[in-house]
Amino acid sequence: MSTLSLAVRDSSTMLRRNLLHARRYPSMTLNLLLTPVMLLLLFVYVFGDTMSAGLAGGTPDRDVYIAYVVPGLLLMTIGSTTIGTAVSVATDMTEGIVARFRTMAIHRGSVIIGHVLGSVLQCIASVVFVGAIAVAIGFRSTDATALEWLAAFGLLVLFALALTWLAVGMGLVSPNAEGASNNAMPLILLPLLSSAFVPLDAMPGWFRPVAEYQPFTPAIETLRGLLLGTEIGHDGWLAVAWCVGLVVLGYLWSKATFNRDPR
Amino acid sequence: MTTTTDTPAIAATGLRKSYGDKTVLDGIDLHVPEGTVFALLGPNGAGKTTAVKILSTLITADAGAIRVAGHDPAADADAVRAAIGVTGQFSAVDNLITGEENMRLMADLHHLPRGEGRRVTAELLARFDLTDAAGRPAATYSGGMRRRLDIAMTLVGSPRIIFLDEPTTGLDPRSRHNMWQIIRELLTDGVTVFLTTQYLEEADELADGIAVLHGGRIAAHGTAAELKRLVPGGHVRLRFEDPGAYERAAGALRETVRDDQALTLQIPSDGTQRELRAILDWLDAADVHADTLTVHTPDLDDVFFALTAVPEKSENFDKSEETVR
Numbered sequence: 001m002s003t004l005s006l007a008v009r010d011s012s013t014m015l016r017r018n019l020l021h022a023r024r025y026p027s028m029t030l031n032l033l034l035t036p037v038m039l040l041l042l043f044v045y046v047f048g049d050t051m052s053a054g055l056a057g058g059t060p061d062r063d064v065y066i067a068y069v070v071p072g073l074l075l076m077t078i079g080s081t082t083i084g085t086a087v088s089v090a091t092d093m094t095e096g097i098v099a100r101f102r103t104m105a106i107h108r109g110s111v112i113i114g115h116v117l118g119s120v121l122q123c124i125a126s127v128v129f130v131g132a133i134a135v136a137i138g139f140r141s142t143d144a145t146a147l148e149w150l151a152a153f154g155l156l157v158l159f160a161l162a163l164t165w166l167a168v169g170m171g172l173v174s175p176n177a178e179g180a181s182n183n184a185m186p187l188i189l190l191p192l193l194s195s196a197f198v199p200l201d202a203m204p205g206w207f208r209p210v211a212e213y214q215p216f217t218p219a220i221e222t223l224r225g226l227l228l229g230t231e232i233g234h235d236g237w238l239a240v241a242w243c244v245g246l247v248v249l250g251y252l253w254s255k256a257t258f259n260r261d262p263r
Numbered sequence: 264m265t266t267t268t269d270t271p272a273i274a275a276t277g278l279r280k281s282y283g284d285k286t287v288l289d290g291i292d293l294h295v296p297e298g299t300v301f302a303l304l305g306p307n308g309a310g311k312t313t314a315v316k317i318l319s320t321l322i323t324a325d326a327g328a329i330r331v332a333g334h335d336p337a338a339d340a341d342a343v344r345a346a347i348g349v350t351g352q353f354s355a356v357d358n359l360i361t362g363e364e365n366m367r368l369m370a371d372l373h374h375l376p377r378g379e380g381r382r383v384t385a386e387l388l389a390r391f392d393l394t395d396a397a398g399r400p401a402a403t404y405s406g407g408m409r410r411r412l413d414i415a416m417t418l419v420g421s422p423r424i425i426f427l428d429e430p431t432t433g434l435d436p437r438s439r440h441n442m443w444q445i446i447r448e449l450l451t452d453g454v455t456v457f458l459t460t461q462y463l464e465e466a467d468e469l470a471d472g473i474a475v476l477h478g479g480r481i482a483a484h485g486t487a488a489e490l491k492r493l494v495p496g497g498h499v500r501l502r503f504e505d506p507g508a509y510e511r512a513a514g515a516l517r518e519t520v521r522d523d524q525a526l527t528l529q530i531p532s533d534g535t536q537r538e539l540r541a542i543l544d545w546l547d548a549a550d551v552h553a554d555t556l557t558v559h560t561p562d563l564d565d566v567f568f569a570l571t572a573v574p575e576k577s578e579n580f581d582k583s584e585e586t587v588r
Contacts, residue, residue: 025359096353102320103349
């Protein structure tokens with residue numbers, strides 16, 4: 001069997017195993033979905049009027065704020081889901097079964113690739129779930145073409161892949177599930193310091209560049225542009241660059257960590 | 264498979280491994296012929312698990328020439344992996360999925376066709392008495408069941424060499440005897456078994472070859488019988504109720520060790536039928552009538568304590584005598 005077909009076959013076996021875990025034990029996935037869903041409802045129904053007054057020049061309009069906040073929350077959903085990835089990778093590494101995998105003549109990376117693919121699929125499912133709630137409470141895209149929808153979907157997948165590889169690396173270096181959950185915390189905290197909830201120009205001068213150039217903001221602005229027709233500008237390239245960079249970084253980090261002798 | 268009966272299943276010379284400044288394996292040699300059971304015996308922390316991890320490609324050695332199934336684990340890990348099956352000290356099963364799903368996972372990773380995977384799964388689950396529990400998550404299994412599933416999973420790929428790291432640690436006596444039976448059955452398939460244990464009885468029961476690992480070195484190696492010959496201690500013990508009879512016997516017999524308190528005499532003996540008959544003839548000739556006669560052959564406990572002696576050595580010797588009495 002060639003290396004590639006071995007990789008494909010073993011990785012899909014590992015993917016099936018991870019999806020089986022996710023299906024059998026959905027509680028962690030659902031718990032992680034709670035944060036973005038709660039924030040969505042909180043910001044729309046509690047803060048919606050007040051926040052939108054700041055956006056639309058004084059006139060409170062909850063619908064305006066729904067449109068503003070949903071793209072950020074969709075990306076936050078990805079961040080939240082990948083915390084689960086870090087936890088499940090860390091848990092897996094403490095189990096004897098992974099030691100068994102390491103002594104079998106299988107594709108070396110398949111354990112990790114299975115986690116990555118499973119995580120991206122879970123991210124997509126979570127985004128669809130949170131997106132459906134958003135639509136149910138009144139989110140509508142404005143004049144997005146089929147191509148823009150496709151690009152939006154592509155961006156979400158790429159972003160999920162980027163955060164997943166990062167989360168896998170975090171999971172691999174964490175000694176246990178608790179450690180992984182702590183290490184992966186920035187994945188859900190970072191969107192709070194982005195343009196997800198308020199526009200950049202509402203932030204103090206020294207803080208603005210921090211918020212503007214962290215990975216979430218360009219992705220949020222790009223998604224906003226694709227779904228709502230706002231200006232994308234250089235954020236599109238910035239978002240793609242961040243994603244590709246994180247994928248490469250996370251991949252190399254994970255590979256090096258996984259190939260080290262286990263303790 | 265390139266191994267023939269001439270090449271050993273496992274051969275290692277000068278195996279070394281240290282973590283930081285702690286030397287775990289300090290140059291050990293191992294030789295395991297194909298189709299035999301080899302036991303690596305040692306107390307906790309002796310380096311048994313480290314040795315298994317190195318031989319099973321899980322970690323790399325610092326130094327030493329190693330051949331497992333004719334291949335070097337460092338240079339050609341996948342060739343070694345294709346020939347071995349490993350059951351680690353901590354159960355290597357996926358606790359979140361069912362027993363059957365665990366088996367199918369192994370079948371898929373060994374690239375068995377779907378029908379073949381199904382057949383092997385059903386066969387092994389039945390062989391290890393797990394058919395009824397096949398649909399339950401492995402997390403709900405008892406320790407003995409999990410060990411059986413563990414070994415069943417190891418057997419899916421029909422490995423030629425099987426590593427069992429402390430296969431019976433933590434099992435109750437019945438499960439332990441079941442496990443011994445399973446290991447004996449593996450041998451009838453021509454498989455080579457490399458096991459580690461801290462139980463001397465287990466090595467005695469199962470192993471063709473034994474190496475005693477102590478402080479990162481092989482303290483002794485050989486068959487159980489050869490190891491037992493390393494320590495003196497085989498004797499016939501005569502016990503008397505009547506002090507008068509004891510004194511008469513002690514006077515009539517030479518080469519005995521006296522214990523005046525317990526009114527017992529020890530006569531050195533290797534415990535064979537021939538020697539025993541000679542002793543009995545000798546006792547009759549000397550007109551000695553003991554109330555009880557017991558034969559004490561040195562067991563692996565004696566060997567173990569002698570080889571891995573720590574300062575309270577003599578105390579340990581006493582203990583091993585206790586268990587025999």
